[in-house]
Amino acid sequence: MSTPLLEVEDLRVTFPTPTGPFHAVRGVSFTLGRERLGIVGESGSGKSLTGRSLLRLLPAHAKLEARRLRFDGKDLLTASPREMRALRGKRISLVLQDPKYSLNPVMRVGEQIAEAVRDRGDPKRRALEMLEAVRIRDPERVYGLYPHEVSGGMGQRIMIAMMLAPEPDLLIADEPTSALDVTVQMQVLAILDDLVAKRGMGLIFISHDLDLVSSFCDRVLVMYGGRVMEERHARDLRAATHPYTRGLLNSLPRIDDDRAELPTLQRDPEWLKE
Amino acid sequence: MIHVRDLTVTFGQGTRSVRAARDVSFTVAKGESFGLVGESGSGKSTVLRVLAGLNPYWTGEATVGGVAVAGRDARLPRMVQMVFQDPYASLHPRHTVDRALSEPLEIQGIGDVGPRVERALTDVGLGPAFRFRYPNQLSGGQRQRVAIARALMLEPKVLLLDEPTSALDVSVQAEILNLLRRLRQAHGLTLLLVSHNLAVIAHMCDRLAVMNRGQVVEEMDVATLRRQEPREAYTRQLLLASRGYDREVAAGIVTYD
Ligand SMILES: Nc1ncnc2c1ncn2[C@@H]1O[C@H](COP(=O)(O)OP(=O)(O)OP(=O)(O)O)[C@@H](O)[C@H]1O
Ligand SMILES: Nc1ncnc2c1ncn2[C@@H]1O[C@H](COP(=O)(O)OP(=O)(O)OP(=O)(O)O)[C@@H](O)[C@H]1O
Ligand SMILES: [Mg+2]
Ligand SMILES: [Mg+2]
Numbered sequence: 256m257s258t259p260l261l262e263v264e265d266l267r268v269t270f271p272t273p274t275g276p277f278h279a280v281r282g283v284s285f286t287l288g289r290e291r292l293g294i295v296g297e298s299g300s301g302k303s304l305t306g307r308s309l310l311r312l313l314p315a316h317a318k319l320e321a322r323r324l325r326f327d328g329k330d331l332l333t334a335s336p337r338e339m340r341a342l343r344g345k346r347i348s349l350v351l352q353d354p355k356y357s358l359n360p361v362m363r364v365g366e367q368i369a370e371a372v373r374d375r376g377d378p379k380r381r382a383l384e385m386l387e388a389v390r391i392r393d394p395e396r397v398y399g400l401y402p403h404e405v406s407g408g409m410g411q412r413i414m415i416a417m418m419l420a421p422e423p424d425l426l427i428a429d430e431p432t433s434a435l436d437v438t439v440q441m442q443v444l445a446i447l448d449d450l451v452a453k454r455g456m457g458l459i460f461i462s463h464d465l466d467l468v469s470s471f472c473d474r475v476l477v478m479y480g481g482r483v484m485e486e487r488h489a490r491d492l493r494a495a496t497h498p499y500t501r502g503l504l505n506s507l508p509r510i511d512d513d514r515a516e517l518p519t520l521q522r523d524p525e526w527l528k529e
Numbered sequence: 530m531i532h533v534r535d536l537t538v539t540f541g542q543g544t545r546s547v548r549a550a551r552d553v554s555f556t557v558a559k560g561e562s563f564g565l566v567g568e569s570g571s572g573k574s575t576v577l578r579v580l581a582g583l584n585p586y587w588t589g590e591a592t593v594g595g596v597a598v599a600g601r602d603a604r605l606p607r608m609v610q611m612v613f614q615d616p617y618a619s620l621h622p623r624h625t626v627d628r629a630l631s632e633p634l635e636i637q638g639i640g641d642v643g644p645r646v647e648r649a650l651t652d653v654g655l656g657p658a659f660r661f662r663y664p665n666q667l668s669g670g671q672r673q674r675v676a677i678a679r680a681l682m683l684e685p686k687v688l689l690l691d692e693p694t695s696a697l698d699v700s701v702q703a704e705i706l707n708l709l710r711r712l713r714q715a716h717g718l719t720l721l722l723v724s725h726n727l728a729v730i731a732h733m734c735d736r737l738a739v740m741n742r743g744q745v746v747e748e749m750d751v752a753t754l755r756r757q758e759p760r761e762a763y764t765r766q767l768l769l770a771s772r773g774y775d776r777e778v779a780a781g782i783v784t785y786d
Contacts (some may be wrong), residue, residue, distance in 0.1 A: 298669050299697040393571070404540070407614060407692070408569025434595060434614070435694050436569045436725040437770040438782050445779035447577075463698045465631075470773030506703035508732035510771065511755050515710070517703035517732070 260425060260457040261287040264323035268304045268481075271316060279317075280304050281481040287425075289455040291448070293489055297476030297503065297520065302461045305478070306427045308452070309459075310343055325423065344371070348423040350414050350431045356400040357414060364413045365398025372420045390442045397448035407434040415443060419450070423508035426450070429461045444471055465503055468494060477503075480527045499526055530687060530719040531557040531580065536589035538743075550576040550587070551743040559686075559734075562713060562720040564730040567740030573723045574614075576740075577689045580721070581611040587690050594686050607637065610680035612673075614692035619676050620664040626650070626661045628699050633682045649678040653708060670701030674708070681712070687691065690722045694729065706732060727771045731755055739764045741785055 269281035278302040285292065287395070294302045308319055308332070311331065324331040343349075345406065351357045359367055367376035368385055379398075386394035388410040402410060411434045418426065426447070432440040450456040463469050468475050469492035477484045477500050485497045495501060502520040531680045538550040550572040557563040565573045576585040579591060582605050591598040594608045595694060611617040621631055644668075647657045653674040664672055673693060680688060690709070694702040706729065712721055724730050730737055731754050738748045739761070747761045757768050764784045769778055 296698075297700055393547075396547065399545070406570045406574065412569075434569070434692070434725075436567065436571075436767070437727070438766060439569050440725075441774060441779045442782055444774050445776060448774075448776060448779075463702075465699065465772055470775070486624070498752045503699050506700045508703075508706065508726075508728040510728045512732045513755075514732075516707055519699040519703045519707070 258328060259288050260288040260327055262323055263287075263309070263321065265321055265341075266305065266308055266324065267318075267320040268301070268308055268313065269318040270314075272319075276318075279481050280308065283476075283478075283481070283483055285476060285483070285486070287459065289451060289457055290474070291451055291458045291460055291472040291489075292461065293461065293472035293475035294478060295465055295468050295475060295503070296484075298463075300478040301476055301481040303429050304460055306349065306429050306459060308346055309425075309427060310349055311339055312343075312349065319446075344418075344423075345421050346423055347425045347427065348418040348421065350418045350426070350428040358410065359408045360402050363399050363401060364405060365400075368413065368417050368420060370374065371417045381420065382416075385420050386413070388419075388446060389413075389416045390439055391416075406438060408439060411435060412439070412443060415446075417503070419446070419505045422454070423456065425457045425459070427459045427461070430463065431460070432467075433463070459505045465492060482527065484526060498523065530557040530561070530594055531555075531721060532590070532592045532769055533576070533580070534590040536576065536579060536587060536591055538572070538587045539729050540586075548743050550579075552589070553740075553743070553745055555738050555745060555748065557721060559719055560713075560717050561736070562722065563719065564572060564734035564737030565723045565736060565740060566725060566727060566730055567746075568742070569725070571740040572743040573740055574691050575613075575743075577691050577721065577723060578613060579619065580687075581689055582606075582608060582609075583611070598616070602631050606633070606685075608685055609682045609687040609689060610685040611689040611691065612676050612680050615696055616762065620672055622664055625663055626667075629675060629679050630682055633679065637683060639683075645682065649681055652712065653678045653709045654704070668701075670697050673697060673701075673705055677705070677708070677712075681716075684716070686717075687719045687721065687747060690720060692724055693722070695724065695726065709733065725755065727768065739767065746785075756774065 264284045266280055266283040270279060281306055296302055302335045307313055313319055365382050368382035372378050372381045381392045391397050391412055415431055431442055447458055453460050460472055469489050472489040475489045475492055478487050479499050482500050489525055505518050508517060534554045536550050536553040540547050540549055549664055553576055560748055567573060579587050596602045596604050627646060630649055631642050634642050650657055650659055694705050722733055731751055734751055734768055736750050738745045741763050746763050
């Protein structure tokens with residue numbers, strides 16, 4: 256295989272706190288080709304920070320370190336702010352966890368998409384096409400709505416439409432479908448799937464939904480406490496043996512079971528020993 | 530306990546108008562847990578907001594515990610409370626947990642505030658130590674517990690839950706679902722739960738209604754959901770899609786009007 260699209264080695268994100276440094280991401284390593292990589296793990300395990308690190312979009316007081324952080328051969332650690340701006344939103348796109356915070360509340364959603372594609376052809380027509388592509392019913396009406404007038408799932412699809420509009424090589428999608436109903440979710444995933452299969456886009460898919468990741472992704476990283484507990488073929492996720500991964504799987508309700516209490520995670524300090 | 534008949538909600542005017550709910554009817558018995566599922570934008574949150582008295586523009590009939598929602602009856606907030614999808618947005622960032630929980634009591638002129646706040650915090654498994662924290666000092670699951678505690682402050686008979694766990698990780702989701710089941714039993718609560726996660730609905734509800742394009746397309750009991758034997762093609766498609774990603778299933782998805 257040629258050089259991977261993305262190489263991450265020993266990634267660390269640290270925050271200073273009054274009681275000493277807090278290590279939010281501690282030594283994450285992976286490579287990504289033109290494939291679908293899932294990242295799962297409990298809340299606070301470092302998934303979003305890992306995703307944001309790749310674009311160097313971290314709070315100012317965060318310290319980012321890595322032995323290696325390369326995108327398409329380019330060193331992201333030494334890239335200038337200007338080079339990073341050129342990558343962001345053009346070659347690497349990030350769909351943020353919370354659409355409501357990433358959309359401008361006083362601008363019509365259609366105009367926001369049009370702005371993302373303003374340097375190509377007729378931006379309005381392209382924006383309407385993008386809305387249609389993410390299965391928004393009645394794109395003409397939705398084009399003219401403000402963010403508070405769209406439902407939760409529509410907001411999420413509008414974000415995805417915006418981020419896909421520039422045709423990025425790498426898409427980092429942080430909980431991109433958590434507000435979508437299952438049929439729309441499946442259609443949106445099919446769009447991402449096709450972009451990976453046909454255009455060779457690389458996809459990092461961050462999600463709490465272990466069943467979804469296991470059916471959609473090629474590989475999956477399971478994170479806990481800023482570390483990767485295990486890496487697996489997504490198809491085999493249900494057969495995972497690590498007690499943390501098992502704990503996550505067991506806490507999922509299932510449509511055909513009638514357990515009264517769901518088991519919750521019993522954490523073991525051993526998991527974080529180096 | 531909850532009675533909705535021919536509920537219709539329209540947003541906007543003229544050609545730009547949209548019927549977010551069309552002739553929606555359902556009934557939820559006292560102590561029952563009822564689910565609402567369906568496509569994004571199908572009107573689920575809209576129905577909940579009407580019942581919570583948050584949307585004044587609608588037609589039809591809606592009563593909760595015998596109190597008409599349209600009358601803006603002062604008894605309503607003590608009858609029904611709502612928990613929103615987003616635990617990050619639903620708490621004021623500069624108000625302590627104490628303030629968030631005291632406020633509904635003060636508005637209603639209820640005394641004995643301190644002990645009630647502490648009891649509510651214990652009820653949702655947080656304890657009094659959390660009383661003077663700010664939202665940014667809480668995890669997502671803890672915030673959702675505070676939001677549930679706040680909804681319970683006025684001891685409502687009905688809890689409206691709009692995607693209460695979709696922003697939470699699976700272990701915290703399990704904690705919240707266990708909590709809701711326990712509270713429902715302890716207080717004889719009636720629940721109306723919106724979720725796109727059919728497993729969550731199967732775990733929590735006795736019956737459910739499936740919505741599409743503002744309308745209820747079918748109602749069923751949870752046994753039918755577990756056996757995956759719905760009546761309508763729309764619901765069959767929903768169940769198929771909930772089994773995980775499949776490119777072929779995705780290609781076969783059709784739009785129902
Ligand atoms: N700006 C910040 N300052 C201090 N700590 C932070 C900051 N941002 C994140 N953290 C901490 O870093 C850890 C990892 O956060 P991150 O957002 O990556 O978690 P996550 O896995 O995405 O969780 P979730 O599933 O809840 O989105 C958490 O403990 C979080 O509290
Ligand atoms: N304030 C508003 N102004 C205009 N249209 C609105 C407003 N609120 C909701 N709508 C429209 O009403 C319809 C139903 O929205 P609603 O939020 O009830 O959907 P939902 O079923 O809860 O969807 P989701 O699962 O995505 O949250 C959507 O088409 C939405 O655009
Ligand atoms: Mg996150
Ligand atoms: Mg909604």
